[in-house]
Amino acid sequence: MYQKTFFEDLIEINYEKRVSLENLRPWSFSKxxxxxxxxxxxxxRYVYKIEPKRNKYLAFGNGVHLVIEKLLTKPISLKEKNLFNLAKYIKENYEPLFDINYFKKYAANILNFVKNIKDNGNLFEVEKAYGASEDYVPLNYENKNVFIRGKVDLILKDKDGIRIIDHKTTGILNNRSLKKILKTLKEKSSLQLFWYASLVALKTQEKNFTISFFIVKDGKLISKRFEDFDGYKIFKKIKNKLLEVEEKxxxxxxxxxxxxxxxxxxxxxxxxxxxxxxYQNYCLNLFKLLKRE
Ligand code: SF4
Structure with a gap:
């Protein structure tokens, strides 16, 4: 039994614990x-169930998401002063580690983004949760038979179809360059938006989709448009990938x-x-155990 830890503050782990189906399903994109x-x-994270600690990166992402959600759904006039007060309110009530000074640097990008949506978009849903069964039947997010699920930052709807938007705060606190951020987005995050689009298509029967990232760091919206989007085809691809992972x-x-x-x-x-x-310390600990074997 690999149960001993070398670090005082770490909880003990039974490394012989085997992966169960409950550890895997429901699948979220981040899992x-x-x-x-x-x-x-x-x-x-998912088998030994060690919750990540709150940290400034998580707090910043969550803080920005909450600011955008409240600006879009509450009658707040779009002035810098109101934005800072809202950010302070979120820090005091939800996210103590939310760095307001960093937030201020990107306030103009956020204001422009929200202003554009309010002026031109038809708000459909904000921070809405979706789920689907293994047979691509819509289910509530919390239903125990959900196979894949996702929470979508923002959905707009107009005569041209549905636009799904995901807000990306990547690279702000660790100063990653825009080039690196875009490379990461290209590599993996489009799958995230396809994942969400297949869930939204199932619920709405919509076929025309635009999927977009709002890059908070430079205020740009990167978008791709799809006509005749086949949600079921995409779901099947995602499902096959997930079944392969489950098999492993x-x-x-x-x-x-x-x-x-x-x-x-x-x-x-x-x-x-x-x-x-x-999980750095846990990881080091496990590495030492493996080397000893
Ligand atoms: S290899 Fe790196 S990312 Fe993976 S668990 Fe260890 S410290 Fe974390």
Whole structure:
């Protein structure tokens, strides 16, 4: 039994625990993405169920999402002063680690974005949760038979169809360049929007979609338009990917999924991300255990 930890503040983990179906389903995009970027992290987060600590990165993303949601849904006039008061209110009531000084640097981008939506868009839904069964039947987000689910930041609807928008605060606090942010978005986040579009298509029967990222760092909206979007076809692709992952993981413990070579590979591959990972100490501890074997 690999239960001993070397770090006083870490909770004990039974590393022989095997992955159950409840650990995998319902699938969210971030759960799938965690597995793809680092299966070790996946085990800490979703199998051993160690909650990530609140930190300034999570707080900033959540703070910005809340600001945009309130600006769009409450009768707040779009002035800088109101925006700062709203951000202060969110810090005091929801996100104590929300960095208001950083937020101020991007306030103009957020105001322009919201102003544009209010002037031109038909607001449909904000922060709305969707779910689907394994047979692509719509289900409530919390239903126990949900296979995939997602919370969509913003949905607009007009005569040209539906626009799904995801707000990206990536790279603001760690000063990542716009080039790097766009590369990451290109690599993985379009799948996130396809994931959401297939859920929204199921509920609305809409076929014309525009999927967009609002890049808070430079205020731009990056969009792609699809006519005759086939939500079921996309769902089937996503489902096949997820069934492959389930096949790799189900009823296995971490040592049957990640050997020492994989471990070294993921630590090298994620070098830039490991510094921001909540599970660094657990990961080091596990690495020492593996090396001892
Ligand atoms: S520290 Fe790096 S390798 Fe370890 S779990 Fe986190 S992201 Fe994965």
């Amino acid at each position: 799938y993405d965690t597995f793809k970027s680092c299966p070790i992290k996946f085990f800490f 993981l189900i009823y296995k413990n971490i040592f049957e999924v990640v050997n020492i070579k994989d471990f070294e590979f993921y630590r090298r591959k994620n070098k830039a991300l490991c510094g921001y990972c909540d």
